[in-house]
Amino acid sequence: MRSISILGATGSIGASTLDLVRRQPGEWRVLALTAHSNAAELARLAREFRAEIAVIADEAKLAELRAALSGTNIQALGGAAGLVEAAAAGADLTVAAIVGCAGLAPTMAAIEQGKVVGLANKEALVSAGEVMTAAVEKYGATLLPVDSEHNAIFQCLAGNDPAHVRTITLTASGGPFRDWSLDQLTAATPAQAVKHPNWDMGAKISVDSATMFNKGLELIEAFHLFPVGLDRLRIIVHPQSVVHSMVEYRDGSTLAQLGPSDMRVPIASVLAWPQRMDTPLPPLDLAAIGELTFRAPDETRFPATRLARQAAEAGGAIPAVLNAANEVAVAGFLAGQIGFTRIAAMVEDVLSRYAPAAPSCLPDVHAVDAEARVHAREMMELA
Amino acid sequence: MLGVLWEWRCLAAGLTPDPIARGLWNGTGIAYVGFATWMLVVLRMRPDGALNVLQIVSAVIATDVGAYFAGRTFGGPKIAPRISPSKTWAGLIGGMIASGLIFAGWAFYFRSLMQTRLEVFNAGTAVDGLGPSPWTYALGGALVAVVAQAGDFFESWMKRRAGVKDSSHLIPGHGGLFDRLDGLLAVSVLTGILLLLSGGLEAIS
Missing domain, CATH: 3.40.50.720 (NAD(P)-binding Rossmann-like Domain)
Known part of the structure; x- marks a missing residue:
């Protein structure tokens, strides 16, 4: 036991x-x-x-x-x-x-x-x-x-030497606004943003999914979990959320993990690891789903993944600043203080104005987080 | 800081023979020195806190140096000859300029530091509004000089009332510890109050 x-x-x-x-x-x-x-x-x-x-x-x-x-x-x-x-x-x-x-x-x-x-x-x-x-x-x-994407990557890497990895691709549903124009995005409301097509989630993470910051944060996570280098990490939009992520190897083989959009699948893989266990979910019926589609992310409409990539590259305290600024901006959006497209703009503003020293211990991380929030709130009052 | 408190005790003893008043003076001393010390620690715990501590220490030293040279070069009317016979208005202005310049220098340093940390965002080109403004910092530095001199005056006033010249002889040839740290204590108290007001204390709570 x-x-x-x-x-x-x-x-x-x-x-x-x-x-x-x-x-x-x-x-x-x-x-x-x-x-x-x-x-x-x-x-x-x-x-x-x-x-x-x-x-x-x-x-x-x-x-x-x-x-x-x-x-x-x-x-x-x-x-x-x-x-x-x-x-x-x-x-x-x-x-x-x-x-x-x-x-x-x-x-x-x-x-x-x-x-x-x-x-x-x-x-x-x-x-x-x-x-x-x-x-x-x-x-x-x-x-x-436990995150479905990272768990998928973890499974696709099992038994393989990371040195042979050519690319790791995180899939993104694209959120509820994936087909919206920039003008429509500017007018998006909190109620529209929290309605996610595939997953049932809390308000904060739903907004993150709509802005693509969720994928940006996952990119930073993947950067730390799977040390293959930032330039080997990719993001692809996959509206059906059936393929949870994939790993391509040097020989051209791509391994993908597929499954229903239910967190119990990745959690079961963690609970049973390195074995497997039953889950009460219906088997994946690919014939019923019929089509799986993929497209490149649009970083003009959704700059979050670009910002996250840059933050991961800058390293040190910068990802913590990005995370704190995003949390403040999302809270501001949910409270009706700023528009949807201002979330990423505000995060970029904070990132271009505040760059504290790299944290070396947990209290440092908290200090950076708190300080970045102060800067973000100041920025929001100016907006 | 314990040394400063010890000196404070001796000064308080010279200030009043009344044990209750002396107790009050000592309590105030503990609160004043304690708050200033705590605020230096708090400042140190913030991101780049070690640099911020260095920043105010360097500004307080610059105030003393600037005030000394401006006072000796220009002389002129004294601020409060009965409390401190050596301090002139010209010295105060010299201290403000020196401290302001030091602070502006720190602003430029912080800017270049942040520029480096954000190299991937700005591709090495200068960004408007990144880091602190040198003008705001220069004003802050001038304010530091005023507060440091006020701290100086306060300590001189205590010594005069207690009838001693140096606060102690703990460090031979340098007056007392309190003589050395009076300005820094006052500036730490001010910094602490500003931190409390700006919400920057969330960082350590």
């Missing part, structure tokens, strides 16, 4: 992971579950899975969690320190699925255990890429990417 901790258990990745764990009774011992503020749901999950530790990030909800767990011997903790404690509980597999910079410290703590970490927190590799990959090396941890 393997032990598992899930950081961000009440989110969509957490729910999908627990759904699979539930289907493998007797296979898993749940060590720690954490949630941001949904104490009732966290308590319910902790009871169901007989977790040893339950952590609520919002300390104000700790009393509620304690009350909901009374009569059990589940240890209830709260706050950022509690999250780190849950991450350091020493599970065989820790799924790091806390959204945003709040997930950085717990993800780092999980890596320091030197075991297997299923990484679903984008910010970890985008903002703290160099700091984090250094820690993976130092503590001998194994990173398994």
Whole structure:
């Protein structure tokens, strides 16, 4: 029986992971579950899975969690320190699925255990890429990417020497606005942006998908996860989201991973790695899908992938600045403060005005993030 | 900083014989020196923080040097002869110019630093508005000089009231530690207040 901790258990990745764990009774011992503020749901999950530790990030909800767990011997903790404690509980597999910079410290703590970490927190590799990959090396941890694209690449690389890789291609659905003209994009509303054709996601990531910043951030992640060099990383628009990514080798062979647009597929591959396990999904019916189409991304209408590539190339603190500026800009767009096309413009503005020193530890990363947000907010007030 | 506090204690002892008033003076000293020290640490923790600390230290030194030479060259009316007989208006202006120039120099340095870090974005060509403005920084430097001199005056005033010339003899030939650091303490306090107001403290909270 393997032990598992899930950081961000009440989110969509957490729910999908627990759904699979539930289907493998007797296979898993749940060590720690954490949630941001949904104490009732966290308590319910902790009871169901007989977790040893339950952590609520919002300390104000700790009393509620304690009350909901009374009569059990589940240890209830709260706050950022509690999250780190849950991450350091020493599970065989820790799924790091806390959204945003709040997930950085717990993800780092999980890596320091030197075991297997299923990484679903984008910010970890985008903002703290160099700091984090250094820690993976130092503590001998194994990173398994949960993101569907990176998981696809990971699978396509299995058993092959990365030295033989010619290119790695990330597929992108193109988001809800992939066929819109620049004029239409200027007038796009938050309600239109959060309606994603293929995936059911939160507001922030839906907007990121519409701007293509999501793909840009994934490009930076791939840059850190698969060290084949930035010039070997490509992006292609694939509206059906059936091919999740592909790897081309020097002999001309291209390996692709295909599957339904359901996060339980990549999560199952992480849970069972290096084995395989069942998922409750209907088999892929390519005949019913009929057509798979591909086209080159248009970086004039969607400059995000260009900005991300440049940020990855600049390295140091620049990707963290890009991520922070994007988060502020997306929040501004959702609040109706700026137009859709201003998101990328604002990120580019911040990137062309603020370039702090490369972070060397986690507090540095947080400092860069906070400082970049201050600059981005100033920029937004000027707009 | 412990040395400064020790000197402060001696000065406070000379200021008043009343133990309660002395206690208040000492409490204020701990708050003043403590806040200034903490703010230097906070400044250091920010991105490029080590450079920012160097930046204000260099400006405070430039203030002293500029004030010394301008005061000796031009002389002229004194600012407050009863508190500090040696400080002239010409010296203050000289200090402001020297510190302003140092700050403007830092602005240019930060610009070139950011230019290098963003080479892939701007292909090596100069970008308008990248990094701090030298004019804003020059004004900031002048403000640093005024605050540093105010800190100087405050310390001189304490010494005069306590009836001593140097704040101590911890470093032979250099007056006291407090004599050396009075300007920097005042500037750190100002920097800290500005950081608090700008929201820059989020970075370390």
